[in-house]
Amino acid sequence: MTLLSVKDLHVSVDGKQILNGINLEIGEGEIHAVMGPNGSGKSTLSYVLSGREGYTVTKGEILFKGENVLEMEPNERAGAGIYLAFQYPVEIPGVSNLTFLKTAVNAVRNARGQEELDAINFLKYAREKGQILEMKDELLKRPVNVGFSGGEKKRNEIFQMAMLEPTLAILDETDSGLDIDALRIVSEGVNKLRSTERSMIVITHYQRLLDHIVPDFVHVLAQGKFVAEGGKELALELEKDGYAKFGIEDGAPQAA
Amino acid sequence: MTPPAETAPIFEEAAKREYEYGFITDIDSEFAPKGLNEDIVRFISGKKGEPEWLLEWRLTAYRHWLTMQEPKWAFVNYPNIDFQDAYYYAAPKNDENKPQSLDEVDPKLLETYEKLGIPLAEQAVLAGVAVDAVFDSVSVATTFKEKLTDAGVVFCPISEAVQTHPELVKKYLGTVIPYTDNFYASLNSAVFSDGTFVYVPKGVRCPMELSTYFRINAANTGQFERTLIVADEGSYVSYLEGCTAPMRDENQLHAAVVELIALGDAEIKYSTVQNWYPGDEEGKGGIYNFVTKRGVCRGNNSKISWTQVETGSAVTWKYPSCVLEGDNSVGEFYSVAITNNYQQADTGTKMIHVGKNTKSTIISKGISAGKGQNTYRGLVKALAGADQARNFTQCDSLLIGNECGAHTVPYIEVSNPATQVEHEATTSKISEDQLFYCQQRGLNAEEAVSLIVNGFCKEVLKELPMEFAVEAQKLLGVTLEGSVG
Numbered sequence: 021m022t023l024l025s026v027k028d029l030h031v032s033v034d035g036k037q038i039l040n041g042i043n044l045e046i047g048e049g050e051i052h053a054v055m056g057p058n059g060s061g062k063s064t065l066s067y068v069l070s071g072r073e074g075y076t077v078t079k080g081e082i083l084f085k086g087e088n089v090l091e092m093e094p095n096e097r098a099g100a101g102i103y104l105a106f107q108y109p110v111e112i113p114g115v116s117n118l119t120f121l122k123t124a125v126n127a128v129r130n131a132r133g134q135e136e137l138d139a140i141n142f143l144k145y146a147r148e149k150g151q152i153l154e155m156k157d158e159l160l161k162r163p164v165n166v167g168f169s170g171g172e173k174k175r176n177e178i179f180q181m182a183m184l185e186p187t188l189a190i191l192d193e194t195d196s197g198l199d200i201d202a203l204r205i206v207s208e209g210v211n212k213l214r215s216t217e218r219s220m221i222v223i224t225h226y227q228r229l230l231d232h233i234v235p236d237f238v239h240v241l242a243q244g245k246f247v248a249e250g251g252k253e254l255a256l257e258l259e260k261d262g263y264a265k266f267g268i269e270d271g272a273p274q275a276a
Numbered sequence: 277m278t279p280p281a282e283t284a285p286i287f288e289e290a291a292k293r294e295y296e297y298g299f300i301t302d303i304d305s306e307f308a309p310k311g312l313n314e315d316i317v318r319f320i321s322g323k324k325g326e327p328e329w330l331l332e333w334r335l336t337a338y339r340h341w342l343t344m345q346e347p348k349w350a351f352v353n354y355p356n357i358d359f360q361d362a363y364y365y366a367a368p369k370n371d372e373n374k375p376q377s378l379d380e381v382d383p384k385l386l387e388t389y390e391k392l393g394i395p396l397a398e399q400a401v402l403a404g405v406a407v408d409a410v411f412d413s414v415s416v417a418t419t420f421k422e423k424l425t426d427a428g429v430v431f432c433p434i435s436e437a438v439q440t441h442p443e444l445v446k447k448y449l450g451t452v453i454p455y456t457d458n459f460y461a462s463l464n465s466a467v468f469s470d471g472t473f474v475y476v477p478k479g480v481r482c483p484m485e486l487s488t489y490f491r492i493n494a495a496n497t498g499q500f501e502r503t504l505i506v507a508d509e510g511s512y513v514s515y516l517e518g519c520t521a522p523m524r525d526e527n528q529l530h531a532a533v534v535e536l537i538a539l540g541d542a543e544i545k546y547s548t549v550q551n552w553y554p555g556d557e558e559g560k561g562g563i564y565n566f567v568t569k570r571g572v573c574r575g576n577n578s579k580i581s582w583t584q585v586e587t588g589s590a591v592t593w594k595y596p597s598c599v600l601e602g603d604n605s606v607g608e609f610y611s612v613a614i615t616n617n618y619q620q621a622d623t624g625t626k627m628i629h630v631g632k633n634t635k636s637t638i639i640s641k642g643i644s645a646g647k648g649q650n651t652y653r654g655l656v657k658a659l660a661g662a663d664q665a666r667n668f669t670q671c672d673s674l675l676i677g678n679e680c681g682a683h684t685v686p687y688i689e690v691s692n693p694a695t696q697v698e699h700e701a702t703t704s705k706i707s708e709d710q711l712f713y714c715q716q717r718g719l720n721a722e723e724a725v726s727l728i729v730n731g732f733c734k735e736v737l738k739e740l741p742m743e744f745a746v747e748a749q750k751l752l753g754v755t756l757e758g759s760v761g
Contacts, residue, residue: 093720095718128717
């Protein structure tokens with residue numbers, strides 16, 4: 021069944037056209053990789069799906085579970101099951117990771133008509149999910165992302181994903197800034213969270229992440245459009261031949 | 277607030293008990309004519325049955341006040357106050373004008389209480405529904421009176437203390453904040469209506485937190501309270517002052533005085549959650565909160581700690597201070613001041629280092645939203661004899677939106693070369709990144725702001741006693757409602 025359906029999506033930022041007609045169908049449990057050079061519109065796609073302000077949809081539609089996502093606030097989208105693992109996770113000083121997550125988990129549980137977790141059950145739940153990502157207790161108690169290493173931040177993003185149990189997870193360059201060990205932990209975590217009820221969009225520059233998180237489909241984004249689409253072998257071709265094969269120069273200065 | 281569920285019946289019981297004393301009738305009958313003159317001062321003193329020395333003190337204060345000018349140096353703006361166009365005594369809301377049931381109370385007000393998690397019975401109290409005027413903290417205190425009496429702690433209205441412990445009141449009243457201190461303190465000295473008196477005897481650790489949670493609210497009129505707390509040698513007391521009752525009156529003046537005295541090895545912890553009516557979204561109405569609070573660490577090794585969460589009032593002018601006379605004495609000031617809509621706050625502290633080896637800490641968190649203006653104004657002063665005095669100051673400002681302002685005015689005066697003073701200050705904005713991050717995790721915009729602000733204030737909130745901290749957190753959220761989106 022189709023979980024996400026993006027049709028002819030055009031998006032502009034500050035009057036500048038970034039996405040020029042994206043079409044994307046994602047079924048339940050599918051993993052889609054979106055690859056492309058800098059400035060091709062990868063992050064814009066992740067933000068417009070999750071509802072960030074400042075991204076104007078000039079044409080097209082996004083349906084999630086058959087509902088018009090564009091009419092939903094970011095928190096409503098989160099409640100509906102859309103999760104974005106940020107490329108640059110944000111620090112929130114003075115708010116412990118656990119406090120933050122308890123608020124978040126109960127907010128989405130509310131939105132999904134589930135009962136809120138009390139402190140004890142929440143802690144149990146957090147410890148259980150924390151094991152997937154090898155999260156130390158100390159990391160749970162520290163303020164959100166404050167003083168975290170690059171690897172810890174990304175691990176924390178996937179940990180939050182485990183906690184919030186989305187049906188669609190968007191991983192925006194989760195591999196950037198990770199050393200080999202961190203990449204392993206993070207991608208193993210992601211793989212443990214794969215299920216027939218959870219679809220993912222994995223945004224990345226590099227094939228190496230896709231060695232760990234093997235996608236069902238690969239889309240190549242350039243200048244705001246998918247210029248090539250195929251199975252996992254497409255990523256390997258890209259790795260070998262570069263974007264030039266698709267008539268794209270890597271690093272083309274095409275806005276953010 | 278949200279007191280533990282099991283305490284609710286105690287409040288109810290206390291309220292009923294107070295009824296027996298006919299307290300409410302007393303309040304109703306105590307009216308003074310509008311305006312201020314010596315007769316009014318005499319009237320107030322007479323109503324309280326005060327001894328001659330206190331009347332004289334009031335009159336001297338009044339005559340001195342007449343020679344004074346209203347201070348204009350604070351970074352606040354408000355129309356001139358006509359001091360003759362006000363009631364200086366009682367003027368409780370006439371029961372007939374009061375809402376008779378919750379149905380008659382402004383639904384917006386009730387909504388706010390709902391969000392604070394205040395049970396219905398207490399909502400009625402806070403809204404000033406007729407029967408509950410008796411519901412004050414003094415009556416609550418009476419339920420614990422026995423325990424306090426056993427410990428030798430005196431905790432009563434100051435008017436009562438004048439009768440029952442005149443020697444203590446006479447010995448300490450006005451010794452920290454003399455009637456000449458400043459315009460509003462002088463005014464308060466002349467016309468103070470009531471307030472709280474606390475005395476903790478030598479070596480006693482007060483067995484419970486003392487609180488005036490409901491009292492100011494219930495008094496409904498006491499805009500000139502005077503509080504005097506004396507901690508004798510080696511004693512400890514924690515005192516909570518809560519003014520969470522939104523007053524619906526138009527620009528009412530609230531000029532309180534709080535004096536703290538800590539003798540040798542004594543410690544006083546004074547916490548405030550101030551939520552006077554801030555005025556509406558257009559800046560109409562609200563309380564002018566011109567309060568003088570000061571503590572003196574009179575003995576060696578004594579400590580005074582102020583914690584305040586200022587969320588209410590249209591205009592706040594308030595500098596809880598510490599005079600560190602005793603050697604090794606410690607002063608602390610932890611403050612969160614928040615201004616939304618058209619609120620203005622000029623607040624901070626003075627740390628006066630007199631004794632040797634004295635230490636002070638200032639942590640101030642200012643939050644401005646809407647068109648709010650928030651000023652930290654502080655003085656750190658080390659006198660020549662204050663060898664090895666140390667101060668650490670941290671002032672952080674957080675801005676929400678583009679129309680508010682944050683200002684920091686630190687004064688440092690050091691007359692002793694062996695003094696160590698540190699000052700750190702930051703100003704930041706809630707970033708779009710933070711907001712979106714929280715929203716993406718399921719929080720709505722208001723929950724997100726509340727969470728971020730609470731994180732920003734954490735160092736101060738953790739100084740509050742538990743129940744107050746919970747309440748303060750909720751208050752911050754409610755105060756900032758409508759500041760985003």
